[in-house]
Amino acid sequence: MRLGAGLLIAVATGAAAAGWWLPAGVALAGLLAWCAARPTPVPERAEPLVSGARYAVRLAMVPVFASVFGAYLVPDHRALAAVAFVLVVTAASAFGVALPRFLRAWVLGILLVAGAGLIALCLAISPERGTGDGPAVTGMFAAGAAMFPLLYRRETKPNWWLAGSVAAALAVCTAALYQLGPVRLGLSGVPMRDLLAAVDGQQIEPLLAGIVVIATVPAALGALRETRADLPPLAGGLVAAVGAALLDPEQALLLAAAIALAEVVISSLLALSVRRRDVRAVLSAALAITLLAWLPPVYLLLAVAVIVVAAVARPSAGTRAAAVPRRRPRR
Numbered sequence: 001m002r003l004g005a006g007l008l009i010a011v012a013t014g015a016a017a018a019g020w021w022l023p024a025g026v027a028l029a030g031l032l033a034w035c036a037a038r039p040t041p042v043p044e045r046a047e048p049l050v051s052g053a054r055y056a057v058r059l060a061m062v063p064v065f066a067s068v069f070g071a072y073l074v075p076d077h078r079a080l081a082a083v084a085f086v087l088v089v090t091a092a093s094a095f096g097v098a099l100p101r102f103l104r105a106w107v108l109g110i111l112l113v114a115g116a117g118l119i120a121l122c123l124a125i126s127p128e129r130g131t132g133d134g135p136a137v138t139g140m141f142a143a144g145a146a147m148f149p150l151l152y153r154r155e156t157k158p159n160w161w162l163a164g165s166v167a168a169a170l171a172v173c174t175a176a177l178y179q180l181g182p183v184r185l186g187l188s189g190v191p192m193r194d195l196l197a198a199v200d201g202q203q204i205e206p207l208l209a210g211i212v213v214i215a216t217v218p219a220a221l222g223a224l225r226e227t228r229a230d231l232p233p234l235a236g237g238l239v240a241a242v243g244a245a246l247l248d249p250e251q252a253l254l255l256a257a258a259i260a261l262a263e264v265v266i267s268s269l270l271a272l273s274v275r276r277r278d279v280r281a282v283l284s285a286a287l288a289i290t291l292l293a294w295l296p297p298v299y300l301l302l303a304v305a306v307i308v309v310a311a312v313a314r315p316s317a318g319t320r321a322a323a324v325p326r327r328r329p330r331r
Contacts, residue, residue, distance in 0.1 A: 001222060002061065003165050004111040005215040006150035008068045008192055009249040010259040016186030018143035019135045022173050026144025030166035032291065033151040035284040036264045037162065050270065052311025053263035054154060055230045060148060061223045061254040062086060063243035065216040067252045072190055072212045082244035089217065095223040107218050114211050115172055121199040122175035146253055149260040176280035184284025206276045231313065258295050258303035264288040
């Protein structure tokens with residue numbers, strides 16, 4: 001669901017950075033997601049920093065989904081709609097609303113069918129691309145950075161799950177590039193709507209609106225659910241609402257990318273201080289630093305600030321353990 005919601009804007013952000021090299025960027029993001037998607041040992045004294053960084057990674061995706069929701073459904077009042085989206089989702093999360101597993105499976109199936117239909121339309125109709133070839137090959141690093149937060153999960157997942165996510169992202173990005181070309185796609189603020197216009201699919205735009213809701217709402221609920229153990233949903237929701245109000249979809253995605261890449265760098269370097277011969281940690285750190293270097297510096301500065309604030313605000317493990325009431329032993 002996170003990938004489906006994020007691709008609604010990430011295909012344009014990646015195309016603006018990499019042009020025809022966007023699929024290579026997706027492959028780089030998938031490689032880094034595979035290297036980093038495992039538990040890593042860290043020194044106990046660094047646990048607050050690492051946990052704060054991981055909390056920031058999860059929370060940073062909420063403004064992305066909210067901004068995408070506003071850009072597609074209420075473009076004239078995007079910021080207001082994004083803030084309202086965050087507040088409603090936060091309230092729902094605070095009351096314990098969560099999609100059951102079978103419903104998440106249905107949502108995933110709907111998104112897969114919608115993606116397959118869009119790809120079929122793009123391939124069936126002759127493209128009318130704009131002029132120009134787009135950025136050079138080095139842009140694939142920036143595109144990989146933008147795609148990374150959509151594929152990255154620190155929790156252990158089967159390799160086939162990541163492989164399927166990368167394959168789906170490659171298929172959608174390739175079809176979009178084929179139909180619109182890198183320049184036209186990179187300039188699009190709502191790429192999926194522009195794709196429908198290019199294939200004469202304006203009559204099914206209401207269906208696109210439904211897909212946007214189906215993709216973004218469960219993704220935001222899931223992101224907030226993953227942060228419940230660290231801070232109350234209301235606190236995280238208010239921070240996410242500020243981000244949704246100030247950032248457009250591309251800016252929110254790039255900030256989320258910077259936070260996710262910074263978290264990988266921190267975790268990998270700390271893991272190397274415990275296990276010096278950890279090859280995957282070396283690869284993760286090297287590739288994350290490479291992708292991070294291709295993002296505008298302002299996003300790195302913001303990412304560092306967000307991670308530090310999250311590490312300070314988030315209660316330590318000892319504090320959480322003390323807050324849990326202990327059962328009295330039976331006599």
